[in-house]
Amino acid sequence: MGSEATVPPVDVAVVGAGLAGLTAARAVQRAGRSVVVVEARDEVGGRACSRELGGQMVDFGGEWIGRAHRRMHRLVRDLGLDVEPAANLGRPVRWRLPDRSTTGRLPPPRTWPGLARAIGRAAWQSRGIDPEAPWTARRAAELDNRSVAGWLDDLGLDTEARNLLERLIGSLACQALDAMSLLHLLWLLRIAGGPVRSMNATFQWRIRQGAQQVARRLAEPLAVVLNTPIERISQDGATAAIQATELSVRAGRVIVAVPVTQLPTISFDPPLPGDLQRLPDLHIGPGTKVIALLPQGHSVRHNTVLGGGTLWGGWRRGDRVSGFVPPAGADAHDDALVADLASAFDVRPDQLRSPTVMRWADERHIGGCDAVFAPGQVCALGPLLAQPHGLLEFAGAERSSWPDNMEGAVRSGERAARRTLAALKDSRLSTTPRS
Template sequence: MSAESHCDVAVIGAGFAGLRTALRLREAGLLVRVLEARDRVGGRSAAATLNGRTIDVGGQWVGVGHERLRALAESCDTSLVPQYTAGSKLLELGGRMRRYDGLIPPASVTALVEMQSALWRLRALQRRVPPDAPWDAHGADALDRLSVDAWQARWLRSRGARALFDIGVRAVFCGTPRQLSMLGFLHYLRANRDFDALLSTTDGAQAWTVDGGMHALAVRMGAALGDALQLDTPVRQIEQQADSVVVHTPRGALRASRVVVAMAPPAAGRIDYAVTLPAREQLAQRMPMGSVIKVLVAYAKPFWRANGLSGEFVGDAAAFSPVFDASPADASHGALIGFFDGPEAVHWSGDAQARRREVIATLVRAFGPEAAEPLDYAEKDWIADPWSRGCYTGLWTPGTLTEVGSALRAPCGRVHWAGTETATEWCGYIEGALASGDRVADELRHAMAS
C-alpha cells in the first residue's frame, strides 16, 4: 500500500468469512481491499504435508446441511470424500477399552438412560432459544448464569453418563462444561441441529472432507481477489471519521467508506479502535477461544481396518482424544487424525516431543503395536498460533451472552462484523463463516445504498 490508499470497503481478515465478504461485495461492483496479518489466507484453516500428501491441520470437515460450503467446493471443481466409518469404534471408559458398533456406546444401562434423557431435555430447551437473539429466550438470564457443568450435575448422576457427556463437550467446544454458559451451549446446539449431530460422522458435522484439502478452497478464493488481497499486513488501528474510516497498518493507511472486521471477537479485540467500544471490548475479554492441538500420523497402511476397526477412538481419561481415520481415499497409506483439546491442549502445548510420545502411546493402547511405527507426523498447536490463539471458536462464558451478546453483529458506526461466531446458523464451522460473509455483504450493500 502507498502512504494512504482508498477503497469502498476494507475487510480485515482473510479467513473464509473475510474472503466470502470481499468476493460478494466485489460482485456488487464495490472496490474492496482485504488485509490479512498472516502470510497466507484461510484463517483457522491451514495446510501441511504428511507423507507427501497435502492435509488440513485446521478446519477440515463438511457437515450435513453445510450447503454453502458444498457449493463452494463444487464451484472449485473439488469433490467431497465421505469420512471413513466402516468397522467398530473404540471407547476407553474407566480404564477399560471397549469395541462397539452403531451409535450407542458400551456404557451401563443407567448411564445410557441418563444420557438419552439429557439429550431429549437439551432438544426441548434449545427450541426455546431464538437463533438470531438467544438473549431474548424465555428464562435467558437464568440459563446464562448457569454453567453447563451445573446443569450436568443436576441431570446426569452416574459416573458413566457424566464421562460420556464430558467427552462430547470437550470434543465439540475444546473447553470444559464449567467454562460454558448453558444459554450459549443451547444457542450453539440450535445453530448446529443438536448435540448428536455435532458429534456424528455420517449424519452429522463430520460427514465429509474435501479432496485436496479444505484449505485449498480458501486459496482459490484468495486467488480470485488478485491484487485486492494484501498478506503480511496486520491492522493496528481503525479510526472512524465523519464520512470514512482509516485503517492503519505497518505498510501505510487505507481509507474506506466502511470496514468489515472478519475475525473472532478475542482477535478483533486486539485492534485499537481509537474510541471506546464497551460491549465489543467485553466480548473480547469474556469470550475466550477454545484450546486445541490437531495431530495427524501416517502409517504404511490403515492396519486398523484389517482388525475390523473404523479408526474412531474416544476416551474419558485420554489426553489425545477423539481420533478418526484420515487415510486417503485410495488407502495408499494409512493416517489417523486426533486432538488434544480443552485443558489437555493447554497442558501439552509447548512440549512437542512429549506431545508426540503421548500421541503414539495412546494410539498403541487403542490400535495395537503397529501404531508405534509411524511413517510421518504433522501437527498444529492452535494455542500457540499468534493470530488465532486457540480454536475452534470463541466460547460463551456464563453471563456474557445476555449482557453483551447483542453487540456481536451490531455495527459500530462504520465498522461491521463477520466471522463464524457471528453466524445465526452453523456458527463455529466454516459454513457459519461463509454465512456471516453473506450476511454482512448484504448489510453493507443496504447501508451504502441509503
C-alpha cells in the same frame, strides 16, 4: 515496502483473510465495488489450514462439512472443489472408559440409561431456542447462567455415561465444561437439528482438496495484501482508513474479520463503545490437534475414538489418524499426545508416520480455535457480536449462528457484505470510479 505505502482508495477494505473476510470481499467485488483484503499472516485461510502429510492433504484446522452447512456446500461447488464422506458415522467406535475400552457401533449398554436421559433432556431444553438469537429464548438467562458441568451434575449420571458425555462435549467445544454456558451447548444442538441429528448435521463430509483450498480459490481474483497486521482503524464520518506500519488504505467502509480476541491489537478511532470492548472476554479454546499416518498395511476395526485421558476424541480416514486434545491436556508434551494417538489406534508411537501436532493457541494473530461462551456470556455478549461501529462491520465464525465452524464464518462474511453494500448504496458513496 520501505516507508508507508498508500493503496488507492477503495469502496471496502477487509481486515482478515480467513473464510469470513474472503467471503465478504468476494460478495463486495461481485456487486461491482472495489475491495482490498489485508491479512496479518503470510497466507490466507485463518483457521482453515491444510498441509501435505505423507503425500496426503490434511486439515489441521477447520475440516468438517455437514448436511446443514448449505453455504459451505454451495461455496465448495462454486469454487470447483469436491467433498468426500468422512466415513466415521455408522462405523465401529472405540469407547475408552476409565476402567476398560470396548469397540462397537454403540456405547456399552450399561451407559445407555444415563446417555438417554442426557440426550432427552437436551432435546427438550433446546426446543424453542432461536439459532439466530438464542438470548431471546424463554428462560435464556437461567440456562445461560448454568455451566454444562453443573447441568451434568444435576442429571445424576453414572460414572461411565458422565465420562463419555464430558469427552464428547469437551472435544467439540474445546473448553472445560465448567466454563461453558448451558445455553451455548443447547444453541449448538438446536441449530444442528437436535442432539441426535447433530453429528450428521456437522461431521458428514470433508473437502477432498483440503479446507484451506476454499480460501485460496476465494482469494485468487481479489487484491490481497499479506504479512501486514493492521494497527489502527480510523473514521471521520465520511470515510475510514486502515493503517499498518507500511500500509495505509482509505475506504468507504471497512469489514473487520479477525477473531474477537485479536481486537485489542487494533487501535480504533473513535474507540469501540464500552459494550463492544467487552467482546475479547469471549473465550477462544486452545485447539490442539495431533495427526499422523498409520503404518502401511495396518488394519484397525474402528474409525472413531471417544474417551480417554490425554486425547478425548480421535478419528481415522484410511491410514490417516487424528486426535483432538482437550484444554486440560493442551500443555502436554508432543510425545505424550502422539503416544496416546498411537494407543487409540492399536500401534506403538514409533510406528506412526509423520506425527505432527498443531497448537492453535500458539498461532500468532489467531490465538486459538472455537469461541466458547462462559456462563452468562450468551446473553451478555451475544447481542453485541453483530453490532457495527460507525463505518465498520464485523465478521467471523463466532459472530454467526454457527459459532464453531466454517459455515459460521461464511455466513458472517455474507451478512457483513450485505450490510456494507446496503450502506454504500444508501449513502451513494463510492471512493473509486464504477465501471
